[in-house]
Amino acid sequence: AQSVTQLGSHVSVSEGALVLLRCNYSSSVPPYLFWYVQYPNQGLQLLLKYTTGATLVKGINGFEAEFKKSETSFHLTKPSAHMSDAAEYFCAVSDSYGGSQGNLIFGKGTKLSVKP
Amino acid sequence: KAGVTQTPRYLIKTRGQQVTLSCSPISGHRSVSWYQQTPGQGLQFLFEYFSETQRNKGNFPGRFSGRQFSNSRSEMNVSTLELGDSALYLCASSLAQGVKTEAFFGQGTRLTVV
Numbered sequence: 001a002q003s004v005t006q007l008g009s010h011v012s013v014s015e016g017a018l019v020l021l022r023c024n025y026s027s028s029v030p031p032y033l034f035w036y037v038q039y040p041n042q043g044l045q046l047l048l049k050y051t052t053g054a055t056l057v058k059g060i061n062g063f064e065a066e067f068k069k070s071e072t073s074f075h076l077t078k079p080s081a082h083m084s085d086a087a088e089y090f091c092a093v094s095d096s097y098g099g100s101q102g103n104l105i106f107g108k109g110t111k112l113s114v115k116p
Numbered sequence: 117k118a119g120v121t122q123t124p125r126y127l128i129k130t131r132g133q134q135v136t137l138s139c140s141p142i143s144g145h146r147s148v149s150w151y152q153q154t155p156g157q158g159l160q161f162l163f164e165y166f167s168e169t170q171r172n173k174g175n176f177p178g179r180f181s182g183r184q185f186s187n188s189r190s191e192m193n194v195s196t197l198e199l200g201d202s203a204l205y206l207c208a209s210s211l212a213q214g215v216k217t218e219a220f221f222g223q224g225t226r227l228t229v230v
Contacts, residue, residue: 043206043221103172106159
């Protein structure tokens with residue numbers, strides 16, 4: 001069975017500081033990994049995804065994540081936080097054998113606060 | 117183009133009642149999935165439909181059901197509502213099945229069971 005653990009339900013950073021949101025996964029098959037963002041009263045928006053190929057994945061709004069198989073991690077980073085980055089972030093995994101983005105296992109989420 | 121539309125946005129129901137939620141996918145999208153989001157359990161997969169056929173189902177009781185119509189619109193139904201069914205129900209649509217096709221989420225229907 002697959003699972004996702006996001007370390008830290010709340011993360012607070014200052015504007016301009018590095019954002020680091022942690023995600024570890026468990027999967028018995030090669031995983032496909034995703035990061036989504038959710039703003040208040042909104043649905044989820046895909047930030048980036050790893051399927052195959054390059055392990056460093058760049059997404060929208062300056063975010064990137066690196067797939068590290070040996071550490072079973074897919075941490076999300078952004079060099080410089082902006083006030084508009086305040087939201088909840090979800091890491092998700094899908095089964096690469098017949099999986100789809102319509103059938104995802106999500107982590108519990110990390111709420112990011114950005115202080116001026 | 118229009119995004120994923122979920123109706124209604126907010127709903128209040130009484131325990132024991134049933135409810136039907138609707139999802140209109142992005143035009144041309146044939147895959148629709150449903151998720152339940154609660155503070156305690158987080159985001160949990162309910163089911164996925166593609167071309168009117170249920171392709172995957174999450175670990176929810178039989179009170180939760182869904183269907184997809186020929187125009188790809190989808191409905192989910194919850195019968196005999198319980199307080200614990202209070203949640204944000206999210207629908208996502210994608211062009212096709214497969215992990216490389218992005219899923220686009222609607223804003224959700226917030227169901228409150230009293």
